[in-house]
Amino acid sequence: MTRRSINQSACLLVAVLALGLPLVMRSATYLHILILLYFYAYLTTSWNLVGGFAGVLPLGHAAFVGIGAYTSTILYLQYGVSPWLGMLVGGILATLVGILIGLPTFKMRGAYFALATIAFAEGIRVMIENIDRLGPFVINGPRGLQIPPLKLGLSNFMFAVKEPYYYIILIMLAAVLLLTYCISRSKLGYYLNAGGEEPEAAMALGVNVARAKLIAMAMSSFLTALAGTFYAQFTLYIHPKSVVSLDLSFEIAFIALIGGRGSIAGPVLGALLLRPVSDFSRIYFGDTVPGLHLIIFGVVLILVMLYQPRGLQEPLTRLYNRLVDRLAGTEGGEASA
Amino acid sequence: MIYLLEDTINGILMGSIYGLTALGLTVIFGVLKVINFAHGSLLMVAMYVTYWTVQMSGIHPYLSLVVVVPVMFVFGYYLQDIVIKPIFKAEKEVREPITVIIVTTGVWYILDNLTLLIFGPQYRNLQDNALRGKMFVLGDMLISVPKFWGFVTALVTAGLLYWFLQRTRIGRAIRATSLDREASSLMGISPYKVYNLAFGIGTATAGVAAVTLIPFYNVFPTVGVLFDIKGFIIVVLGGLGSIGGALLGGIIIGLIESVGPQFMAATWTEAIVYALFLVFLFLKPSGLFGVKYDW
Numbered sequence: 001m002t003r004r005s006i007n008q009s010a011c012l013l014v015a016v017l018a019l020g021l022p023l024v025m026r027s028a029t030y031l032h033i034l035i036l037l038y039f040y041a042y043l044t045t046s047w048n049l050v051g052g053f054a055g056v057l058p059l060g061h062a063a064f065v066g067i068g069a070y071t072s073t074i075l076y077l078q079y080g081v082s083p084w085l086g087m088l089v090g091g092i093l094a095t096l097v098g099i100l101i102g103l104p105t106f107k108m109r110g111a112y113f114a115l116a117t118i119a120f121a122e123g124i125r126v127m128i129e130n131i132d133r134l135g136p137f138v139i140n141g142p143r144g145l146q147i148p149p150l151k152l153g154l155s156n157f158m159f160a161v162k163e164p165y166y167y168i169i170l171i172m173l174a175a176v177l178l179l180t181y182c183i184s185r186s187k188l189g190y191y192l193n194a195g196g197e198e199p200e201a202a203m204a205l206g207v208n209v210a211r212a213k214l215i216a217m218a219m220s221s222f223l224t225a226l227a228g229t230f231y232a233q234f235t236l237y238i239h240p241k242s243v244v245s246l247d248l249s250f251e252i253a254f255i256a257l258i259g260g261r262g263s264i265a266g267p268v269l270g271a272l273l274l275r276p277v278s279d280f281s282r283i284y285f286g287d288t289v290p291g292l293h294l295i296i297f298g299v300v301l302i303l304v305m306l307y308q309p310r311g312l313q314e315p316l317t318r319l320y321n322r323l324v325d326r327l328a329g330t331e332g333g334e335a336s337a
Numbered sequence: 338m339i340y341l342l343e344d345t346i347n348g349i350l351m352g353s354i355y356g357l358t359a360l361g362l363t364v365i366f367g368v369l370k371v372i373n374f375a376h377g378s379l380l381m382v383a384m385y386v387t388y389w390t391v392q393m394s395g396i397h398p399y400l401s402l403v404v405v406v407p408v409m410f411v412f413g414y415y416l417q418d419i420v421i422k423p424i425f426k427a428e429k430e431v432r433e434p435i436t437v438i439i440v441t442t443g444v445w446y447i448l449d450n451l452t453l454l455i456f457g458p459q460y461r462n463l464q465d466n467a468l469r470g471k472m473f474v475l476g477d478m479l480i481s482v483p484k485f486w487g488f489v490t491a492l493v494t495a496g497l498l499y500w501f502l503q504r505t506r507i508g509r510a511i512r513a514t515s516l517d518r519e520a521s522s523l524m525g526i527s528p529y530k531v532y533n534l535a536f537g538i539g540t541a542t543a544g545v546a547a548v549t550l551i552p553f554y555n556v557f558p559t560v561g562v563l564f565d566i567k568g569f570i571i572v573v574l575g576g577l578g579s580i581g582g583a584l585l586g587g588i589i590i591g592l593i594e595s596v597g598p599q600f601m602a603a604t605w606t607e608a609i610v611y612a613l614f615l616v617f618l619f620l621k622p623s624g625l626f627g628v629k630y631d632w
Contacts, residue, residue: 297446
């Protein structure tokens, strides 16, 4: 058995597991937790395109989630446009906004960029909270928007059971992971990496760092907005505090950072490790120890930054590689004997 | 017209207290070159320390400075020494480590939620302290007494801090390190000790701010977040690292918040503040008084 075939079978195993889980697991609660886990993995992977590869620290990605969620919901409620189409419109809108933020801010360094993205997201939240109607569009201020689940079905992105949501977000996650993989192997990926680590050196070699970052930002905001629509259709109720909150922006960044920014597996690993912590601590300790999961997040974040600045994916990847090596080694030995 | 004047005065008073809460941020940034995201949480901790000191002893709120300032200094000093220093040592080459921002965010989450765990989510305030609800009557205008003393305290604190940094030996060491870490360490100044001191001083000024807030403000576990975001805006408006700039930035925010509602819904003033902040970030990131960095 070669290393390649071991890797392939591992991927196959993961795929079969992910696809088959809803058939085995009949509990709606666990399915709900899993769907949110994939949702976060998707968000952090999208965040990673700009937060990881481009080497900056965006802390306002909830703004894009909100733009996606509100765009598709308003279009559906008022004009009967299918959320699938609304998803695209929201994505395009978010891309424009992302470019608008990126153009002036990518000139700034670390702290300033982080602050600008926070201010931007908070500004959008305040605006949504204060506007009841924007021209012909009903935004409904702090009360939020509710989607009545009347017309179920794939074309309306609404289902009575959780399984369809599970497969939709799974496909979205797989797609964004594939995209990340392609980018990391492409010229753009190398540009981003170079620009993130040594901007001066990269520019001296003729790499247009700002342009590469802008492309990453555009893609990241587009993809993040798609998740916003998914969230709106999944919960059927959105309000400014749920989809544009600072907490959401920070949680996305935290999960990616703990998992390992700038790697493909990192953000997914982060969501895989941290989402259950947050869900189960809320289920079991929500009333006795409120905020326990946030204390755990904080402690883990500090420990990871101190001892594994590249995230938890690094030791785990090393472990996996050693395992593969051993498997390949012994198997190979037996074959030759 | 009289309302406008009254709002202006109250805006300046409250704004200077905002400036005082942001002083520590600007001192820490000036030296360590990082934004301390936990600053609001440190302010929150200081507010709880003040609250319990006054509550249990029954002294005048301003007397609690004697307890709060040293406690917060030590807290800040060791927070930097134990949690943040290792990262600086690991990332010696990086001029402005993002990792430190992330770690201070972790500290923020831990402090806020530990406080929630210990003291619960309820709002607390000092009902019968010497300053609560007192007003100066100035013609037809009402000026809040605790805010007035906050204003005075903010000016005195900023003045003392400025004097300390300009005139004392330790102050000079701090400024030298902030200008050039390598050169100053060649002169025998230990940069990490200076970082600890700067962090301690920044946290101690948060303690002073907490004392001025306690007579009229509620204490609750997430109170720091309000001042955190405001603090970032203030220091960028005034220029990161500038003491006078922090006060001025605070007063600008205070004025917008207090005069703005004369012309629009009160909740919109928040949006104006964010918009102003973004305009400044894009047009003049060095702020009103900031040193020009190579951003």
